[in-house]
Amino acid sequence: MSDEPxxxxxxxxxSSSHLASEDAMALSEFEYALTMMNNAFQRWMQSCSSTSGMPELSPLDILVVHNIYHRNRPKRIADVAFTLNIDDLHTVSYSVRKLAKFELVEGTRQGKDTFYGVTDKGAEFCNQYRDVREQCLVDALKRMNLNDQLGEVATMMRTLSGFYDQASRAVRSL
Incomplete structure (x- = not known):
């Protein structure tokens, strides 16, 4: 009898057959799909950012400016990092400095903390990005009737991120 499907x-x-043991085959398949999805998403963000007038932004810069614009409430660097599940505050801090250099965000001191909000130019960029996203991505997904399924996948992915966080803590004790 052949093992061929x-x-x-x-x-x-x-992508890594040496990680795909019998017990880990589905996990290996998921991780490869996640890698492909992450790379495609980052490529998409940069393409959308370029079309919106900011080709200089990295995927992290794009996530940070949108997070700062979220609900139009100023945020501390630590708040942005926490929301985006980023441990290295320095990468977020660097991104915020870059965004400030491009005049997309500005900081305001409040006591010991600096809170960052988007400038008019930053809001214009975020809204242009949204419009391009609606035109090129949202409409295509709507035609495929994927909205309900995407919500379920997002819930599952957030849950799985907790497993990876816990495994990350566990591996540090080995």
Whole structure:
């Protein structure tokens, strides 16, 4: 009997076969899909940012400016890092300095803390990005009736991020 899958069987696609043990095949397949999704998402963000007039921004810069603009409430660097699940505050701090250099955000001191908000130019960029996103991505997904499924996938991915966070803590004690 052959171990080759028949055309109707699911054929796992993984990037690192040495990690794809019998017990970890689905996890390996998920991690490869997540890697592909992350890279495609970052490429998309940069393309959308370029079309919106800011080709200089990295994917992290784009996430940071949108997070600062979220609900139009100023935020501390630590708040942005926490929300985006980033441990290294220095990368967020660097991104905020870069965004300030491009006049997309500005800081205001309140006691010991600095709170950052978007400038008019930053709001204009975020809104232009939203418009491009609506035109090129949202409409295509709407035609495919994926909204409900995307919500379920997002919930599952947030839950899985907790498993990865816990595993990260556990591995540090080995």
């Amino acid at each position: 028949t055309p109707s069987q699911h054929m796992p696609i993984v």
